[in-house]
Amino acid sequence: MARRPLPRILSTGSAQIARSRELARTAADSATDVLHPLITTTRGLRRLASAGRRRWTETPRDRRGPLLFLAASVILVVVLVPYGPLLAVVTLTSAAAWQGRDRTPPAPDGPDESQIERLQVLYEALVPHFSTAEDPSPLYVHGGDWETVFPTQEFDDSGRMAHLVIRYPAYFPDGEAASRARIEQLLAAKSGRGREYLFVWDEEGNELTVSVLSPLPTDIAAQRFVSAPGETVLGFTDPSRVQRTLPLAFGTDHRDVPPVVWRTGIRSTEPHLLAVGHPGSGTSTLLRSIALQALQHGDVLIVEGGGTGEYACLAGREGVLGVEIGLDGALAALEWATGETERRLVAANEARQAGYPAPQDAKRPLWILLDRPTAFTHLAEAEGRKDPQSLLQVPLRHGRAAAVTVVVAEQFDALDSLSEAVCRHTRARVTLGPAPAEQLTAVLGAPPHTTPVDDLPPGRGYARLGSAPVHRLQVPATPDPYDDATSDAHRQAVLDLLPPRTAPAGAETASGTKAPVETDAPAESATASGTETADDTQTTPDDRAGTGAPVDPETPEDPETSKGPDDVQVSDGGWSGGAPTPAPVGTAVPKIIVTKTAPPPPSAPPSTPPAPAPPATAPQTVTARTAGPTRTAAPETALLERPVLEPALPEAAVAEPAAAE
Numbered sequence: 001m002a003r004r005p006l007p008r009i010l011s012t013g014s015a016q017i018a019r020s021r022e023l024a025r026t027a028a029d030s031a032t033d034v035l036h037p038l039i040t041t042t043r044g045l046r047r048l049a050s051a052g053r054r055r056w057t058e059t060p061r062d063r064r065g066p067l068l069f070l071a072a073s074v075i076l077v078v079v080l081v082p083y084g085p086l087l088a089v090v091t092l093t094s095a096a097a098w099q100g101r102d103r104t105p106p107a108p109d110g111p112d113e114s115q116i117e118r119l120q121v122l123y124e125a126l127v128p129h130f131s132t133a134e135d136p137s138p139l140y141v142h143g144g145d146w147e148t149v150f151p152t153q154e155f156d157d158s159g160r161m162a163h164l165v166i167r168y169p170a171y172f173p174d175g176e177a178a179s180r181a182r183i184e185q186l187l188a189a190k191s192g193r194g195r196e197y198l199f200v201w202d203e204e205g206n207e208l209t210v211s212v213l214s215p216l217p218t219d220i221a222a223q224r225f226v227s228a229p230g231e232t233v234l235g236f237t238d239p240s241r242v243q244r245t246l247p248l249a250f251g252t253d254h255r256d257v258p259p260v261v262w263r264t265g266i267r268s269t270e271p272h273l274l275a276v277g278h279p280g281s282g283t284s285t286l287l288r289s290i291a292l293q294a295l296q297h298g299d300v301l302i303v304e305g306g307g308t309g310e311y312a313c314l315a316g317r318e319g320v321l322g323v324e325i326g327l328d329g330a331l332a333a334l335e336w337a338t339g340e341t342e343r344r345l346v347a348a349n350e351a352r353q354a355g356y357p358a359p360q361d362a363k364r365p366l367w368i369l370l371d372r373p374t375a376f377t378h379l380a381e382a383e384g385r386k387d388p389q390s391l392l393q394v395p396l397r398h399g400r401a402a403a404v405t406v407v408v409a410e411q412f413d414a415l416d417s418l419s420e421a422v423c424r425h426t427r428a429r430v431t432l433g434p435a436p437a438e439q440l441t442a443v444l445g446a447p448p449h450t451t452p453v454d455d456l457p458p459g460r461g462y463a464r465l466g467s468a469p470v471h472r473l474q475v476p477a478t479p480d481p482y483d484d485a486t487s488d489a490h491r492q493a494v495l496d497l498l499p500p501r502t503a504p505a506g507a508e509t510a511s512g513t514k515a516p517v518e519t520d521a522p523a524e525s526a527t528a529s530g531t532e533t534a535d536d537t538q539t540t541p542d543d544r545a546g547t548g549a550p551v552d553p554e555t556p557e558d559p560e561t562s563k564g565p566d567d568v569q570v571s572d573g574g575w576s577g578g579a580p581t582p583a584p585v586g587t588a589v590p591k592i593i594v595t596k597t598a599p600p601p602p603s604a605p606p607s608t609p610p611a612p613a614p615p616a617t618a619p620q621t622v623t624a625r626t627a628g629p630t631r632t633a634a635p636e637t638a639l640l641e642r643p644v645l646e647p648a649l650p651e652a653a654v655a656e657p658a659a660a661e
Contacts, residue, residue, distance in 0.1 A: 037097070039100075040096075040097055040100040040101060041093060041096045041097050041100060042096075042100065043096075043099075043100035044095065044096030044097055044098065044099035044100025044101075045096045045100070046100075047096075047099045047100060048095065048096060048099055111153065111155065114159055115153075115155050115159060118159075118160075118161065118190075119146045119150055119153060120146055121190065122146070122150075122161075122187070122190045122191070123140070123144065123146035123149065123150070124142065125186055125190055126140055126149075126166070126168075126183075126186070127140040127141065127142055127144075129172075129182065129183060129186070130168045130169055130172055131169075132169075132171065135169065135171075138169070139167065139168070139169055140169075148167075149166060149167045149168075150164060150165065150166060150167075151165055151167065152164065152165040153165075156212070160191065160192045160195075161191045161192070161210070161212070162211070162212045163209075163210070163211050163212070164191075164209075164210045165207055165208070165209050165210075166187075166207065166208040166209075166210065167206060167207055168206055168207070168208060169206070170206050172206075174201055174203050174206075174208075175203065177447060180199075180201065181437065181447065183208070184197070184199050184451060185451070187199075187210055188451040191210070191212075193453075194453060194454075194455070195212050195213075195453070196212070196213045196215075196450045196451060196452075196453055196472070197210055197211065197212055197213065197450060197451050198210070198211045198212075198213050198238075198240075198449060198450055199449065199450075199451075213238060213450060213472070216236060216237070216238070216460065216472060216473075216474035217236065217257065217474065218457050218459070218460075218474060218477070219250060219477075220236060220248060220250070220257065220474070220476045220477065221476060221477050221489065221490055221493040222288075222289060222292060222476050222477065222478040222490070222493045222494050222497055223248065223249055223476070223493060223497070224497070225246055225248075225259070225293065226246055226247060227246075227261065227293075229297045230263055230264055230265040230268070230297075230365075231261050231262070231263055231264075232261070232262045232263075232264060232290055232293050232294070233246070233259045233260070233261055233262075233289075233293065233476075234259075234260045234261070234262050234286070234289075234290075234430065234463055234473060234475065235259070235260050235286075235459070235463065235473040235474050235475040235476060236257045236258060236259050236260065236473070236474050236476070237258055237259070237260050237463075237471040237472050237473060237474070238258065238471075238472055239258050241258065241469070241471050241472070242258045242259070242260070242471070244258060244259065244261070245257060245258050245259070246258075246259045260463050260465075260471050260473055262428055262465060264365070264405045265365075265400075265403065266400060266401065266403065268400060269427070269466050270427040270428035270465050270466045271399055271400035271405060271406075271425075271427075272396055272399065272405060272406040272407070272408075272425050272426045272427070272428065273290075273405075273406075273407045273408070273426055273428040273429070273430065274407075274408050274409075274410070274418075274422065274423070274426035274428070274429050274430070274443075275287070275407070275408070275409040275410075275429075275430040275431075275432065276409075276410055276411070276412055276415065276429075276430070276431050276432070276443050277409075277411065277412070277431060277432035277433045277461065278411060278412055278432075278433040278434070278435070279411065280433075280458060281432040281433030281456075281458060281459075281461070282432045282433070282458040282459035282460070282461075282475050283371070283409040283410075283411075283432055284306075284310040284311075284371060284409065284480075285458065285459055285475055285477070285478050285479065286409065286430065286432065286459070286475045286478075287302075287310075287311075287369050287371055287407060287409050288310070288311065288314075288478045288479075288480070288494070289475060289476055289478040290367070290369065290407055291311070291314060291320075291367070291369055292478065292494070292497045292498070294365065294367040294405075295317070295318075295319045295320070295499050297364075297365055298319070298364055298365030298366060298367055298403075299319050299320075299321050299364065299365070299366050299367065300314070300319060300320050300321065300367045300369060301320075301321045301322055301333055301337060301366070301367065301368050301369070302314060302320070302322065302323045302324065302369045302370075302371075303324045303329075303330045303333055303334065303368070303369070303370045303371070303373065303376075303388070304323065304324065304325045304371045304372070305330070305370070305371060305372035305373050305374065305375035305376050306371055306372045306375060307325050307375075309325070309480075309482075310371065310480055311323050311369075311371075312480075312482055313480065313481050313482055313494070313495075313498060314498070316501050316502060317498060317499045317500070317501055317502065318499040318500050318501070318502050319499055320499075321333075327376055327379050327380060327383070327385070327388070330373075330376050330388045331380075331385070331386060331388055331391070334368075334388050334391035334392065335391055337366075337368055337391070337395055337404070338391050338394045338395065340366065340402075340404075341394050341395050341398055341399060341402045341404050342394060342398075343362075344361075344362040344402035344403065344404070345398055345401060345402050347359055347361070347362040348362045348363075348401070348402070362402070362403070363403055364403065365403050365404075365405065366402075366403060366404045366405070367404075367405050367407065368392075368395060368404065368405070368406045368407070369407045369409075370392075370406070370407070370408045370409065371409045372409065372410060372411065372414070373388055373389055373392075373408060373410070373418075373422075374389075374410060374414040374417035374418065376388045376389075377389060377417055378417070387419070389418070389419040389421070389422060390419065392406060392419070392421055392422060393421045396421050396422065396424075396425035396426075397421070397425060406425075406426070408422055408426060412435060412439060415443070427465075427466050428463075428464075428465050428466065429443055429444050429445065429463070429464050430461060430462070430463045430464075430473065431443050431444060431461045431462050431463075432458075432459060432460065432461035432473075432475070433456055433460070433461060434452060434453065434454050434455070434456050435452065436452070437452055440452060440462060444462060444464045444470055445464065446464060446469075446470055447470070448462050448470045448472075449469065449470055450472060457474075459474055459475035459476070459477065460473070460474050460475075461473050461475075477490050477493075478490075478494055479491070479494065480494075481494045481495050481498075
């Protein structure tokens with residue numbers, strides 16, 4: 001038996017659905033008009049019944065008997081009187097219709113006396129700006145009629161203006177920013193301070209629309225945003241400015257909020273960002289929010305110049321390459337970032353020349369977040385050292401091609417100390433906190449479309465991505481979870497987004513355990529085998545090669561060609577090495593067993609018999625507890641935990657891995 005085809009939607013299904021909805025809406029409106037008397041009467045009967053029930057409840061029990069007798073008498077009289085029931089029904093229907101009427105007061109046809117006075121004052125204030133002596137029929141004259149220039153006006157519950165359309169003469173220079181700013185400042189002052197106004201200039205129709213903006217929501221906590229790789233949510237803005245919304249959770253509720261999305265990557269036109277604000281305005285909150293989003297798909301390196309520990313919660317986390325708060329660490333970290341950018345460019349270029357795509361470790365996003373770098377500038381000048389900002393030229397200029405993104409946060413009073421490279425290459429701009437319009441224009445490159453106010457909540461400001469319009473911005477609440485003043489809800493929201501902690505870089509363990517292994521071997525045997533003793537004495541590479549002892553992974557043979565994994569580490573004192581090559585992307589920090597053997601020295605004759613192999617010893621670790629005259633570490637194979645940033649070991653100094661976890 002043949003299978004019946006499933007019903008399918010016709011090509012005109014959407015049009016038919018729309019037509020059906022329109023017909024249903026029209027039928028409902030017609031039915032409402034026809035049944036309006038019945039609906040009104042029913043509503044009145046319900047109200048009369050409620051009033052009777054309420055009166056019966058309020059009547060004392062001792063008076064309910066006489067009340068029932070009186071009601072029964074009235075009903076008997078109505079029944080006995082000619083046409084009594086008919087008159088009773090008519091009376092009851094009329095009373096129900098009267099009680100069921102719509103009691104909503106009608107909206108006023110126009111503004112009241114106080115609102116008319118406000119409009120007249122605003123009209124008189126605009127006369128000097130919108131009139132000229134050469135105009136034969138001016139729109140604005142002293143003592144004129146405001147109704148001809150204010151065709152639309154709306155007021156809020158407090159009596160202040162909420163929406164206003166203003167007509168102005170064609171000769172007004174509405175294309176000049178200075179002329180616009182004067183009018184906007186005047187309207188904001190006359191319409192009521194403390195609110196943000198949106199000004200929309202219609203240059204073709206010679207009309208200016210003024211609207212009062214509602215405050216942006218400040219209860220948005222840190223959470224996982226629905227965004228694609230390469231997209232970073234800076235905050236949220238007005239619904240009229242963007243065409244995209246994100247579903248957000250507000251406790252148990254969910255609603256859609258329009259976001260300000262910053263796109264980074266190879267095809268980004270604004271690969272780097274500069275955030276400026278006053279103390280307490282929320283620049284550190286913005287950087288924490290960006291870091292939590294960046295850790296989903298890349299690595300993050302943080303340099304904090306304030307020294308307040310705002311990013312201590314990110315230290316030691318998976319994907320966090322380091323959190324530097326000192327000048328030495330900042331210089332070493334930025335030097336490594338410069339070398340890493342160059343390495344990525346070279347690797348990508350070689351792969352493309354060979355006809356292959358760029359390697360994964362060259363495409364993994366690397367984020368460099370700097371909070372108040374000018375603090376290091378003053379410190380470096382005092383000590384006569386290199387300015388850390390000078391090390392940002394390579395990541396800023398070539399970061400887009402190398403998947404390196406730089407985010408700089410600074411305060412308004414230190415803008416003059418920012419380097420030219422930072423100001424030139426950070427095309428994405430954010431300002432937080434109250435600031436004069438001149439400062440906002442200098443940072444954003446364009447004046448904001450709203451009037452700035454003096455009182456703003458933390459994380460509130462403006463954002464501009466490249467040459468796009470200026471958006472109002474509210475950064476999601478991402479406070480420091482280690483701050484005692486943080487609420488429990490916001491603290492838990494940030495802690496839920498933090499990646500898991502990783503083991504300290506460079507920690508050596510035996511057999512995959514975290515506890516160090518101690519040995520009771522005498523110091524003489526350890527020294528004879530050519531390994532480090534408790535007194536930090538070492539044998540030469542030639543001696544180790546001659547005795548056949550394994551080369552310790554911590555001691556490279558040639559400092560120019562061999563660099564161990566501990567050459568670059570992030571700690572409280574800074575980075576201790578040069579520019580290593582990161583571990584392959586997409587894998588966790590590996591723990592492998594490394595066995596190093598040194599090649600025979602060139603000067604050793606071939607006829608020299610090799611020294612007998614030393615007795616086998618268990619993997620051991622030099623720790624502070626084992627260091628002493630009687631306890632030494634003589635590792636023949638050591639279980640190393642590589643740091644996230646690991647230099648490549650030369651082939652001549654490292655043999656094949658013996659085992660891997």
